Amino acid sequence: MNTTYDRNHIGDRPLTSKGEIYKENILDHYREPHHFGEMSNADLKHREFNPLCGDEITIYLKIEKNKVSDISFSGHGCAISQAAMSMLTDMVKGKSIHTIEQLQKEDILKMLGIPVGIVRMKCALLGLKTLHKCLAQIST
Numbered sequence: 001m002n003t004t005y006d007r008n009h010i011g012d013r014p015l016t017s018k019g020e021i022y023k024e025n026i027l028d029h030y031r032e033p034h035h036f037g038e039m040s041n042a043d044l045k046h047r048e049f050n051p052l053c054g055d056e057i058t059i060y061l062k063i064e065k066n067k068v069s070d071i072s073f074s075g076h077g078c079a080i081s082q083a084a085m086s087m088l089t090d091m092v093k094g095k096s097i098h099t100i101e102q103l104q105k106e107d108i109l110k111m112l113g114i115p116v117g118i119v120r121m122k123c124a125l126l127g128l129k130t131l132h133k134c135l136a137q138i139s140t
C-alpha cells in the first residue's frame, strides 16, 4: 500500500474544525484501510482504473440472500480514493443489493464530510463506481 500522503491536500477548501475531524478520519482510513485484501472465494469481483492517474480498485463481494454478506478491496491510489473505498466497505457490508444500488454521489460526499471539488471528484467516486459495476454483473 502507498503510505505517502499530504495532509494539506485532503479536500479542496479550508476546513472548519468539524471538517478537520472528518479529514483525520479520512487519513485514518487511508493509513489503515478497513476490509483491505483479496478475497479468494468471492462471488463477484470487479476492477476499475482511473486512467488519468493510474489509481485502481478491485472489489470482492460475497452475496447471500440479496445482501452483501462480505466485502473487501485491493488496489492503490490517493488518500481520497482509498479512504472513500474503505469507508464504503463499512457502509455497505450487510446491506441489500437494492440499497447499495441506490447510493449516489451525494451519499459519498456526506460520508467523506469534506468539500470535494471537481478535480478530486473522480477520486471520491472511484470506489462507488467500482461497487456499482461489480453488482451490475448480477443485476443485468
Ligand code: FES
Pocket (backbone or CB within 6 Å): 050, 053, 054, 055, 077, 078, 080, 081, 122, 123, 124, 126
Ligand atoms: Fe487517482 Fe485520486 S489521484 S484516484
